[in-house]
Amino acid sequence: MPLGVDTSDFLQEKVKRSERTIRQRDERIAALETENAMLYLKLAQCQGSAQHERQKSTRLLQMIKLDHDYKERVSQELLELSKQVKVLKQDLGTMKAAMRQMPPEMALMLEGFKRQTLKVQRMFLSENRGLEGLQKRIQELEVSLVTANERHAREKKRRQMLHNTLVELRGNIRVHCRVRPLMDFDTGSDETSTLGRQGTLSEQVVHVVDDETVVVKASSRPGQGTKAFEYERVYAPLECQDAVFEEVQPLLTSLLDGYNVCIMAYGQTGSGKTHTMLGPPQSKDYGYHDEEHHNPQEGVIPKATRELFRLLAEKPPDTHTVEVSVVEIYNNDIRDLLGGDDRKHDVLTAGDGSLDVPSLTYRTVEGVQQVMELVQYGMKHRAEDATLIHSHSSRSHLIVTLTVTVNSGVVTPTSPITDYNVFAVPQSAPPKSERGRRTLPVPSSPSPIPHHMHSKTRSRSPSPARPPTPINCFKTKLQLVDLAGSECVGMSGVTGAALRETSYINKSLSALADVLGALAEHRAHVPYRNARLTHMLQDSIGGDAKLLVMCCVSPAQRYLSESLQCLGFGQRARQVQRGPIKRKFIAAGPAIDTGRSSPRPTSALSRKGLQTI
Numbered sequence: 001m002p003l004g005v006d007t008s009d010f011l012q013e014k015v016k017r018s019e020r021t022i023r024q025r026d027e028r029i030a031a032l033e034t035e036n037a038m039l040y041l042k043l044a045q046c047q048g049s050a051q052h053e054r055q056k057s058t059r060l061l062q063m064i065k066l067d068h069d070y071k072e073r074v075s076q077e078l079l080e081l082s083k084q085v086k087v088l089k090q091d092l093g094t095m096k097a098a099m100r101q102m103p104p105e106m107a108l109m110l111e112g113f114k115r116q117t118l119k120v121q122r123m124f125l126s127e128n129r130g131l132e133g134l135q136k137r138i139q140e141l142e143v144s145l146v147t148a149n150e151r152h153a154r155e156k157k158r159r160q161m162l163h164n165t166l167v168e169l170r171g172n173i174r175v176h177c178r179v180r181p182l183m184d185f186d187t188g189s190d191e192t193s194t195l196g197r198q199g200t201l202s203e204q205v206v207h208v209v210d211d212e213t214v215v216v217k218a219s220s221r222p223g224q225g226t227k228a229f230e231y232e233r234v235y236a237p238l239e240c241q242d243a244v245f246e247e248v249q250p251l252l253t254s255l256l257d258g259y260n261v262c263i264m265a266y267g268q269t270g271s272g273k274t275h276t277m278l279g280p281p282q283s284k285d286y287g288y289h290d291e292e293h294h295n296p297q298e299g300v301i302p303k304a305t306r307e308l309f310r311l312l313a314e315k316p317p318d319t320h321t322v323e324v325s326v327v328e329i330y331n332n333d334i335r336d337l338l339g340g341d342d343r344k345h346d347v348l349t350a351g352d353g354s355l356d357v358p359s360l361t362y363r364t365v366e367g368v369q370q371v372m373e374l375v376q377y378g379m380k381h382r383a384e385d386a387t388l389i390h391s392h393s394s395r396s397h398l399i400v401t402l403t404v405t406v407n408s409g410v411v412t413p414t415s416p417i418t419d420y421n422v423f424a425v426p427q428s429a430p431p432k433s434e435r436g437r438r439t440l441p442v443p444s445s446p447s448p449i450p451h452h453m454h455s456k457t458r459s460r461s462p463s464p465a466r467p468p469t470p471i472n473c474f475k476t477k478l479q480l481v482d483l484a485g486s487e488c489v490g491m492s493g494v495t496g497a498a499l500r501e502t503s504y505i506n507k508s509l510s511a512l513a514d515v516l517g518a519l520a521e522h523r524a525h526v527p528y529r530n531a532r533l534t535h536m537l538q539d540s541i542g543g544d545a546k547l548l549v550m551c552c553v554s555p556a557q558r559y560l561s562e563s564l565q566c567l568g569f570g571q572r573a574r575q576v577q578r579g580p581i582k583r584k585f586i587a588a589g590p591a592i593d594t595g596r597s598s599p600r601p602t603s604a605l606s607r608k609g610l611q612t613i
């Protein structure tokens with residue numbers, strides 16, 4: 001470059017151009033960068049859509065594969081089906097061929113079916129007809145059953161009426177006879193007969209022939225003097241207490257049906273009266289052990305009481321109450337064996353006409369145990385003494401009375417029947433030693449009865465503050481009687497005061513025979529009041545009452561006359577229900593020598609008893 005030439009303009013121009021170029025390049029770079037970014041964006045979009053497309057194609061591929069698989073399976077199945085169709089076609093062909101051969105057999109089979117159906121139809125129809133017939137027959141039978149039932153009811157009613165009429169005609173007295181076994185004491189020291197008979201005193205002369213007949217060999221000469229007596233029931237020596245009670249049991253049903261009942265044992269001393277009524281007299285408790293366990297040795301009193309409470313247990317609760325009194329009739333006086341005193345008591349007529357001894361001690365009892373405790377207590381105070389025959393001979397009549405009150409519930413303060421002081425406890429009284437020979441333990445307490453027996457005691461003395469008593473009630477009495485021995489004086493060997501006792505005993509037994517005689521003859525007047533015994537038993541002997549007389553006899557020759565007297569008494573009692581008795585002699589014999597030339601104190605009784613034989 002020439003000197004002096006100004007280069008700055010040139011350079012400036014060059015810088016400017018360079019700057020322009022740079023600017024243009026920068027702009028170009030910016031544009032390119034923008035384009036690059038756009039391209040990146042586009043690339044990303046393309047990549048995204050490529051990815052999507054890839055996925056789509058993968059899915060499509062899968063679908064194609066599935067489709068392919070399916071097609072393959074279908075074609076396989078089609079192949080299988082076509083094979084089956086082919087087989088079926090073959091089967092069809094075979095069946096068609098077979099069908100072409102079937103028609104005649106099918107027709108036969110169809111015919112058979114039709115016949116069977118008709119048969120079944122016919123059977124059904126005939127069975128239906130049979131059923132109808134049966135139904136008709138059942139209806140007829142039902143009608144005749146109703147008629148028969150009505151006839152049966154009418155017949156039952158007629159029989160019941162007949163039975164009642166028969167009972168009315170026969171009366172209500174049953175007589176049984178119990179022959180006890182021979183005992184050691186039957187052998188007397190003097191073994192010779194005082195009756196003009198041959199043989200020993202202990203020889204058995206009373207024999208039970210059957211359930212109803214007892215035979216007495218009054219003479220030892222063969223074929224002579226044998227007498228037979230018939231009763232409703234005769235118990236042989238070995239028959240047990242249960243056998244006796246079996247016959248007694250129905251009377252308890254009668255008691256609850258509203259009848260007074262009396263069961264009495266009659267017989268000479270040592271003949272088994274106490275044994276029959278209470279149990280073995282040797283044992284302290286008379287064979288009664290406890291409430292739970294029935295002892296076969298128990299007598300009628302515990303057995304009947306047990307049965308009574310058993311029957312009452314079947315009744316609605318609180319409808320029945322039972323009261324017990326235990327008395328003895330000693331020398332024609334009524335003695336209260338539960339009262340602890342020696343007062344005398346009298347029989348009174350209550351407002352309803354029934355007889356009662358209101359001043360006695362009556363104890364409300366709830367079971368056999370209580371009754372037996374009271375009876376045993378009373379027995380300790382009963383008059384007994386040793387006789388020649390029996391070391392514990394009862395010298396009085398024992399009467400155990402169970403009064404059953406049936407209460408239907410209405411309560412009022414006035415009632416003629418139960419107009420008594422219900423809860424009075426008996427007071428102390430003079431000891432019983434006043435009775436002569438008896439030496440009984442004298443109670444020191446106000447009342448000698450053990451404390452546990454005291455609840456619900458009543459003495460029937462009229463009281464101004466009497467408790468309310470039921471009016472809708474009725475009472476029935478069960479009187480269980482162990483009579484004193486009916487022996488003759490000579491036999492028992494008693495003297496003095498004992499002779500007086502015997503006289504009273506026999507008088508009362510004679511009065512009993514008189515009462516039964518009057519009833520037998522339907523006399524207008526029955527002499528109940530002739531003795532305290534009959535007066536006290538009046539309600540249970542006459543009228544509708546049921547009386548069972550148990551004639552107890554010893555089998556030995558030693559007691560022949562006593563046995564004959566007792567059996568005669570039984571026959572007489574039986575006459576009450578049978579009318580005049582037919583005498584039954586097995587063999588005619590001489591009149592019996594009773595061994596008595598002098599009249600007995602019990603002339604009336606022996607006359608009546610023996611005259612009927």
Ligand SMILES: Nc1ncnc2c1ncn2[C@@H]1O[C@H](COP(=O)(O)OP(=O)(O)OP(=O)(O)O)[C@@H](O)[C@H]1O
Nearest residue numbers: 180269270271272273274275281390393394484485
């Ligand atoms: N059927 C019997 N079986 C076994 N022993 C009996 C029978 N009857 C009575 N005895 C016995 O005979 C004896 C006398 O009986 P029991 O005391 O009962 O006579 P009883 O008639 O009551 O006499 P009493 O009138 O004197 O009191 C007693 O030892 C009793 O055990």
